[in-house]
Amino acid sequence: MGSKLAGQTSMILIVLVIVIFMGIGIFLLISSIKPVHDDYYNLYAHNLLLSVLRRNTGYGGYCDTISSTISCAYMTSYRNCGGVECRNLSFEMVPRLIESVIKPTFDYCMTVEPENGTYGDQLVYGPRCDVVMAKKTMWTANEKILQYGANLNIKMMITET
Amino acid sequence: MIEVMSMKTRKGGKGQVHLMEYVLLSFFVMLIIVLITLFLTGWQMSTIGSEQRKVTYAKAEFLLRAFTNSPYINKNTYKEGSMLEDSKLSSITCDDLEKLYGTGWYAEVESLEFKDECTIDNYPLCGKWSYCKKEGEATTFEIPVNIYRKTTGEIDIGFLKVGLYIKQG
Numbered sequence: 052m053g054s055k056l057a058g059q060t061s062m063i064l065i066v067l068v069i070v071i072f073m074g075i076g077i078f079l080l081i082s083s084i085k086p087v088h089d090d091y092y093n094l095y096a097h098n099l100l101l102s103v104l105r106r107n108t109g110y111g112g113y114c115d116t117i118s119s120t121i122s123c124a125y126m127t128s129y130r131n132c133g134g135v136e137c138r139n140l141s142f143e144m145v146p147r148l149i150e151s152v153i154k155p156t157f158d159y160c161m162t163v164e165p166e167n168g169t170y171g172d173q174l175v176y177g178p179r180c181d182v183v184m185a186k187k188t189m190w191t192a193n194e195k196i197l198q199y200g201a202n203l204n205i206k207m208m209i210t211e212t
Numbered sequence: 213m214i215e216v217m218s219m220k221t222r223k224g225g226k227g228q229v230h231l232m233e234y235v236l237l238s239f240f241v242m243l244i245i246v247l248i249t250l251f252l253t254g255w256q257m258s259t260i261g262s263e264q265r266k267v268t269y270a271k272a273e274f275l276l277r278a279f280t281n282s283p284y285i286n287k288n289t290y291k292e293g294s295m296l297e298d299s300k301l302s303s304i305t306c307d308d309l310e311k312l313y314g315t316g317w318y319a320e321v322e323s324l325e326f327k328d329e330c331t332i333d334n335y336p337l338c339g340k341w342s343y344c345k346k347e348g349e350a351t352t353f354e355i356p357v358n359i360y361r362k363t364t365g366e367i368d369i370g371f372l373k374v375g376l377y378i379k380q381g
Binding site: 061062065068069072073075076079088090091094095098099101102103105106107116148151152153154 | 233236237240241243244247248251254255269270272273276277280292294295324353354355356357358366367368369371
């Protein structure tokens, strides 16, 4: 009776050890396989924002570049560029340009707000901002536009689809 | 006499059970050793793989940053970099860049609008610059950049692609 019990105990112990080892193995394998490329994605987000802001629009004047168009849209939205209000023009151009540049596997959301964040609406560009904001893993880039005596904070958030 | 016989049989049966227990135990111990060996080998291989990926990403990031900040291909007045000047892109060669960054890579700059490879004949109406030949399997990384058109002063948008060759063995 006693030796039978001892045999069962050894078997249970062995099975336990096997299960523990398999658990540790699976955990370590998953944690080592999961890729983390934060630096590259941060660089990508930063360059995406920077290159979009610097791009010429072809309109000149208040809307010479995308950044000046965004400034005009925020600070003096009543002004026109090519017969279109700055704000409407920015909502037409910015998403189209970003979508032609960004990788198809990424979603994006771009926001514009004044530096102190206390007055004025937030301009939001991107058709899937709610999805981007809800994701846990996102890479962000920040830039400032100084025009018309005010600083505007531009934030670009990208996530994998 | 009969009692002695039955005692002997009982002792023999117990011995067989013990033997079976030992055989089973040894089998499981061997199984554990084999599993541990397999697990350690697999883990080490995956660790080596992930380390290799990390090194590749670090090298790619270095090359991307080096390109976007290099004064040899960037417009001087943009301190933040990522403003590649088309005339500089046209004049620099693979040999020049290999002297700076070593070998084992290739690079491409491509405009969003113009797709023709730049040569002496079609500059500035072109939008693709390639450095060092593509040879073999490579891991590629891409970031958006600006391309400054020196003749018109326009700022275009494009992609900088860097490929790193994967060394086998």
